[in-house]
Amino acid sequence: MPPRRLTALLCTGALLAGTAGCSGGGAGGAGPSPSSSQDPEEAVAELMADMTVEDKVGQLFVLTALGTTPEENAALITDHRPGGFIYFPENLTGAEQIAELSNGLQELAADEGSGTPLFLGIDQEQGLVARLPIGAHFPDAMAVGATGDPEMAATLAGTTAATLTALGINLDYAPVADVNADPDNPVIGIRSFGSDPELVGEMAVAEAEAFAEGGVVSVVKHFPGHGDTDTDSHTGLPVVDKTREEWEQEDLPPFRRAVGAGVDAVMTAHLVVPSLDDSGEPATLSETVIDGVLRDELGYDGLVTTDALNMEGVRQTHGDGEVAVRAVLAGADQLLMPPDAGVAVAAVQEAVADGRISEERLDASVRRILTLKVERGLYEAEPADPAAAADAVGAGEHAEAAQEVADASVTLLRNEGEALPLDDGATVHVSGQGAEELGAALEELGHPVAASAQDADLAVVGTSSARGDAEQIAAVDAVRGSGTPVVVVAQGTPYDLAELGDVDGYLATYSGVEVSRTAAARAIAGEISPGGRLPVDIPGTDLKAGDGLGY
Template sequence: MPLRRLLAPLGAGLLLLSAACGGGGEDGDRPEPRRPESSDPAEGAAELMADMSLEEKVGQLLVPVVQGTTAEENADLIEDHHPGGFIYFPDNLSDVEQITGLSNGLQDLATGSGAGVPLFLGVDQEQGMVSRLPVGTRFPDAMAVGATRDPEAAASLAGTTAEELTALGLNLDYAPVADVNVNPDNPVIGIRSFGSDPALVGEMMTAEARAFEEGGVVPVAKHFPGHGDTDVDSHTGLPTIDKPREEWERVDLPPFEQAVDADIDAIMTAHVFMPELDDSGEPSTLSENVITGILRGELGYDGVVSTDALNMEGVRQTHDDGEIAVRAVLAGADQLLMPPDVEAAHSAVTAAVEEGRISEERLEESVLRVLELKLERGLYDAEPADAAAASDVLGGEEHAAAARDVADASVTLLRNEGGVLPLEEGSAVRVIGSGSEEIGAALRDKGYALADSASAADTVVVGTDGARGDAEQKGLVADARASGTPVVVVAQGNPYDIAELPDLDGYLATYSSVDVSREAAARVLAGEVDPSGRLPVDIPGTDLEFGDGLSY
């Protein structure tokens, strides 16, 4: 037995004290991972794997949710199961000092125990509605980026996000979304997608992924083979996408082909059932035909394949949690994201290898991919995160300006009857609905009077967010129209609201409800910014199509 394994229990005990105190404050305090002799990532990965036990190899496939807010709370899990990474959620995070301490402490525990392999520390920081960090810069959603038509906007978002993640000690982002949103009723993708055009989605997705990689953060393009044409949320059920393969190849596949061509670090599977790709009834995450047959075989992808979260109901319909983990590995997945029972997943995969159900060769294919990517992205040479430096990075005006630029370029003017916009300087405006506080405050700061009623206003601005399926929001717009005062809607979610809001005087789409998008809407309303966004989707039930947009 190697000496490092004999000493592992003592090392773990010492590291618990370090993690409890914040973890790795001085560079010299950080345990050194066992570095390979070869500088070639593939050869180095083979060196590292040669000294790993079966349990340590299986552990590299596991990416559980981090427990609590301190590294110490995860010490037993790391010592027992040797996970390849963790994913953070808001409950784990509070401020810069806590997040950097958590990241440093987890890495210290991992590099000081077992095979000494650094962790992937990841988060869902797509930006917009899916943003888990309580600190840092908030950009608009992906559909807003698609509306800019500018891949530099996508690169700016990802580069800025990567710099902030790195400063906090994170090295992986479960983004960008490569799904083509062609279903207006999609309950889970929507504005998380760049749009309904495969070429636009592919261009923006690749620009983001490249910027993440250049910033030292692993991007994970998601969700293969496509989640943009569903009307069921895979968090709560298994969506079925019953379309001909030819249509799938034309609409959903192209962005993933671009991801493969660009050799993007990682691709995430979708918990969707597509009978034309695999008629077994299994979700794509558990389908060997989809992952090994199509993604690896037909498309030639050899990067890391991550499952979507294994605690979602879309993948838990017919098997227990241990069997789900085994079937995902057999299908071709390399990392098992968020197994609801880490012990069950680790034990089941280990037993499947020992019994020959999963061959050692199959297991080691995944381990090598994971280790090689960790070497390529510099995890073995990463310095501990510094809270003071991270605070400077996350609070920088340059990052705030980058988010404002993307938001300003995304706002799309779809209706402007009688030239109601821009608002007359100094006029009275009634602002109600979604985002009214932020939009109203911004307009007040620009010299507009905020009226208490529609009858006392020159214009009524109504904020909406998903009004198509919300009678209360539609009623708010109808009441404003009944006042006889010109009505302008600012749609901050899906742009499809306009299909059920007839006879409006003005309509702006921001594709996002983050503060920076609401402030951008106010700048457009006031005429400080000329709207330049263009529709990244078609609007069914109207004559509005992909590419439409007005300017002043």
């Protein structure tokens, strides 16, 4: 038997005890509510007994929220009775507004929808993919991987969960469990913990567990693995051309570990792996991949969600309504962001009416969705407190936690002539990516910023995924011509070093967020010793995963 989901382990006890230990911005008791003394399976059976087919089909859909107010989404709730919404920056202006939006959507779902509390989700991976305009901004996953410490992953996820719950958000489309095997991957890169499948799995599970402990559903993505692609599935259909054995060794381990840990949800990828399914269908529409590999072979019994259905990777061979139907037939439980909700919902309803999607198949997905909502305590959750949200999100310890992770991630990969750390009072010239923030941090640490490289004791050049970027490479070359020692601070993928020539020092932060730039400045100044270790190999060099220097 596969293990019970993390939510069952962490939340059912709180639910049965009638406590709010797993609250996460739910419906505030709206709609039919399970008894706190009920077994979750019995509770879900009672809930489903009162649902119409339209209610059940609606639960399969997570729609893109409109505007910044609940009222702008009222028609979507009335017409389609969705199981959830996903937020984007255009929906979010501040803590009080977000909390009020979450509360209002839950109230509308209770009064005008199916009466079932909503999953309110967001892409808050941190780093590059961070939709919230407020709260602590942590570095990207590759920086977390560089720490080598799963406690750092737990710190990121636990702090993020505290922010989300204060805003009434109960689901995060994170962590990324993709193994970044292709240095030129256009869509994953520093969103991955690294190129070591075991490290990626350890970090992903640490985040999933911390999200669960914080009352937030986590979604491990993107199965069967998006780390070895050279095409962005937002704009095209990637093909992962590797043998089944290679896939099992390189891409599968993090997902196998996640399944073994009983994670809440897994997201499918819009890509083709011919060695898993030679039909040409993307994994999101492949029964062989979802029902066959993920469920039957790996034994996963939790919720499966698609990646966004408005992405081109899943829209190349079928119309939008047919895509929704085929995703359900393949084994997906939730359909994320259909480009036209009306078309997709109508297509699934028609497929159920015609018997193409059996009621048994529909019920299986609805049962998983409602079970997770019950286990997570959404039916008993208190509304978010808009007045208190700003203070909760702006807590000082959140910023300290983000800085701690960034400090632990800084990796020193070259230090010719002991260019680093700087002597007390040494001057610096700072240019390139993040120059303003790096310079300000170095000045605060007692290192005046010179107007030119020639007038400085050290030249610091910031880059951001400069591999193949002629302009950034030329900027580094120009500073190298000054005769002043040059240190590069790579704030994207660390692969830049292979193309930057003989710079004196090379620091990798794997992220361009403010705390990462502050951490780089602290390492340059000797305030911290760079303790990060490379989480990927760097082609064209002798540097391998695990490498790193200290002071």
